Amino acid sequence: MSPDLRDRLLRLNLDHADGTIDPEQVVWLACDLLIAGLDSPALQELAGESPARLTKREAGALVNQVLVELGVTLMTEEEADWYLGRETARKILAGAPRTEWKNATWRITTRVNDEYDGVYAAFNTYEYDPEPFRGYVREYLRLAEERLTRW
Numbered sequence: 001m002s003p004d005l006r007d008r009l010l011r012l013n014l015d016h017a018d019g020t021i022d023p024e025q026v027v028w029l030a031c032d033l034l035i036a037g038l039d040s041p042a043l044q045e046l047a048g049e050s051p052a053r054l055t056k057r058e059a060g061a062l063v064n065q066v067l068v069e070l071g072v073t074l075m076t077e078e079e080a081d082w083y084l085g086r087e088t089a090r091k092i093l094a095g096a097p098r099t100e101w102k103n104a105t106w107r108i109t110t111r112v113n114d115e116y117d118g119v120y121a122a123f124n125t126y127e128y129d130p131e132p133f134r135g136y137v138r139e140y141l142r143l144a145e146e147r148l149t150r151w
Helices: 003-018 023-035 041-047 056-069 077-093 106-112 118-124 130-147
Strands: none
Touching: 003 023, 003 056, 003 077, 023 041, 023 056, 041 056, 077 106, 077 130, 106 118, 106 130, 118 130
8 A cells, every 4th residue: 555545544544533524525535545446345335425415424434434444443532632633743843834733732732731831831932932832742742652652
């Protein structure tokens, strides 16, 4: 399987576990996966659905079945939460513009906050002094790496 297909299945798994799948997008993804050579009964069924009429609940059930039929280990909601937070942490530490991650820091702030709400103060002063917040982000990344040994 190509790295691109693996990444797309991982994203599908993440979105499924996180409850953020988009029915229209998963139908088109199913079509792409079939064209790329993957196949399963549920994948065929998902690809044959109407992108405009498929409900989120129906899409979720089909995505679950697709992942199982393709032999993908399903992520738990907690694993997806740590994985998505890790993505955000990596963006921050790589120097990505704040617009790319500012609305996604809640996973980090809720996990590494201290009794003095230091992570929030550090976040609020990021523009002027980024290092304190980056310290919290590094701590989050360390914790995420410990928990996500298989992803």
